[in-house]
Amino acid sequence: MGSRRERYREIAEVLSVNGLGFVVSALGLSGRFPFRRMPRREDGRAYTRPELVRRALEQLGPAFVKLGQILSTRPDLLPPPYVRELKALQDRVEPIPAAQVMAAIAEELGSTAVFDRLESQPLASASIGQAHAAVLDGQDVVVKVRRPGVVETVNEDLEILENLAEMATRRWDFARDNDATGLVREFAQTLRQELDYLAEARNAERFAANFAGHPDVHIPVVHWETTTSRVLTLERIRGIKIDDVDALAAAGIDRAELARRAGAVLCTMVFEHGFFHADPHPGNFFVEEDGALGVIDFGMVGTLDEDLKERLGDILVAIVAGDTSHATDALLRLNQSSGPVNRAALKQDVSVLIERFSGHTLADFPVSALINDILGTLRRHRLHLPNDLAMLFKMLLMAEGLGKALDPDFQLASVLAPFTRRLVLQRYSPEALRRRLGRIAQELRQAGTDAPRLVQGLLDLIERGGPQLTLDPAETERQRSRDQQTANRLVAGMLTAAFINVAGGVVATTTGRAAVLRGPVATASAGAAGLLGGYLLRTARRRRR
Known part of the structure; x- marks a missing residue:
């Protein structure tokens, strides 16, 4: 219990030191800790508020670093300066000592001798785990090992975050309007999945199955005999990092064609498979010697089911058609927040958005500008996207940025066009119509179930002498x-x-x-x-x- 109190103290102190005392007050923790001066940069300039938030999260450890990294994928929740700053979050942890790595592998697999060779120096180290090069049955592999004790540390911090979110919701309108408790629960679920390497292995296998007929896409093989929830062994992907433009040029690779191909792979994940890589930064993509696109790191993924595809199609159709009312309703149907919404004000903003993009077709929409405008509208009205759709928007923004880094003339809309056309046409397919009619039938059944209770309640109210109603004949x-x-x-x-x-x-x-x-x-x-x-x-x- 003492350690839990000390952790609350540490959180409050780190926030206060970094100029976030108003958050401490909102959490009900103010007045317990001494005031400290806000830090300054080495060049003497004061840190910006986004920089202070990033520093605080880094100082608070793995769970808070991951919270910041996940928030950097939610531009529907945070303004662009915070999203940009949180993308720079680094784990800043010392590598796990080699002896602990070997002990963890031996505990999980029985012995480190299952590998022909296992490098003691890590390829990469992070707050959740680290990766080591190895050889298994003559094949080059990468072994990811979860950091000892990280599950217990993260679970304790997640409980504290859930408690703090509950306190903030009772004390702070901003936290209540933005459903802080729901967001923390969603974050906790995502982070706990990242802690389980079995989940990442299953994700890799699913991607491999989806691209089985695509020789130009290489997903690493999972070596299940040396994989557990704490240790993950994958085929090692080698090649040129997709943003290493000098190496690409030396290899004679057409960067414009590569940009289109990478964009098409990501769009195929989304619109054909409904299962996509949610963290497509350049370090996760390699161009192999035979020209195939190698993909790694499957801890963060998103899904797009038929219902979400249909709702996304509703928005696209309404914007292209200039239908403000339909677009407003479509955004409201996506909203996950429980706070009140001023529909008239939202409709006015949607009208401005539609006017800004009028005249564009699905083939020439400025994708990043449109997504950023939609996200800005959502933020102003405190509307929350479903997590998978938020990850999709973030992935599309990253995809266009990656494409433009390879080819300044790259337009994601030209790659998206055939996929979005099919998405729109699917809205009018017999199967889509059947789903809509099924939802209507379900709502009618629910209305029939609720009707007797509602009628009885109305009769009880009338028997008690109220309410008194005055009817206007014209309105009637x-x-x-x-x-x-x-x-x-x-x-x-x-x-x-x-x-x-x-x-x-x-x-x-x-x-x-x-x-x-x-x-x-x-x-x-x-x-x-x-x-x-x-x-x-x-x-x-x-x-x-």
């Missing part, structure tokens, strides 16, 4: 008209679903002599569904206006 008539339109749309939607179901069933099951009816029946059903669908679209536009 307008509401009756709106209700009639809603009922008409509901019936049309149900009939549309029925006709689609009939058409699909006829095409799938009609055989033998009755097969001659397949074409006419399917055509008639599809035509009826199209007419009713057109009615739904027309009335939806009328309602938005």
Whole structure:
């Protein structure tokens, strides 16, 4: 218990020393520690606020460093100066002594002798673990070893972070409006996955399976016989780092073509596989001798399921079409925050955003500018993206930056165009329509389940003598008209679903002599569904206006 108190003291002191006393006050820890002067840079200049935040996180150790690194991937939460500064976070840890590395490997694998050779000097060292070169069965491999005691340290800090987030939410409007407790829980889940090397190994295997038919993409093989939750053994990837422009030029590699190819690989991960590398910095990509693109480090990944793809498509369609109301609703459907939202103000900002990008098509959108404008709008209105979508936006920004470093004329939109076109077209596929109708049916079932309880509650309220209502006859008539339109749309939607179901069933099951009816029946059903669908679209536009 004493160590826990000391850790709270250390956190408060580090924050105070780095000029973040207002955070200490918000956490309810103020008044317990002496005031210290804010540090200054070696050149005598005062640190900026983002620099002070980075320094504090570095001084607080592995869990806080990882918190900062993950926050650097969330430009929907932090302004650009903080995102840029947190990207510079370094683990700044001493390498694990060789004796401890060997002891950890022996404890997990039985002996270090399973390797033909194991280098004692690390290739890289970080707060979670470090990597060593080795040879296994005659093959070059990389062995990642988790730092001893790091799980216990990180878990204790995560508990403290969860407690601090809860205290901040009760004391600080900013923390409450931005759902600090939910963000910390999300961060804790991400970090605990990074602590488990089995999870990273499974990620690597999934990428390898996804790119099995792509000889120009090389994912390292996992050596499962020497892999555990604490030790990960992967095939060693060798080649030219993708941002080493001098080496690329010496090897005669076309940088413009490489930029397009790397962008296409990342887009394939997202839009075809729905499973993507969420940290595509240059150190994780190599150009191998045969020209293949080698990819490493699978601790941070994102997924894009069909529902998220559909919602992303909604935003793209609305922006390209200049539909402010639809774009506003699409952003609100993505929001993960529980705080209040001023829809009118949000709609005004979305209108400005759409006006700024009017005239662009999916093939020539300035991707980084559009994403940054969307993220700025989200920040101003304290809207939070789903974590996977936030990682996707960050990945796309990094991908365009990487492409431009290779080729100043690179435009990610030209690589994205065929993928986004398919994404938009998928919104109108029978499968997408079936999912939408399924959601509508589920909402109707839930409404039917809730109706008796709500009606009973209303009757109880009336029996108690309230509330007193005054009805405006003109407004009542307008509401009756709106209700009639809603009922008409509901019936049309149900009939549309029925006709689609009939058409699909006829095409799938009609055989033998009755097969001659397949074409006419399917055509008639599809035509009826199209007419009713057109009615739904027309009335939806009328309602938005």
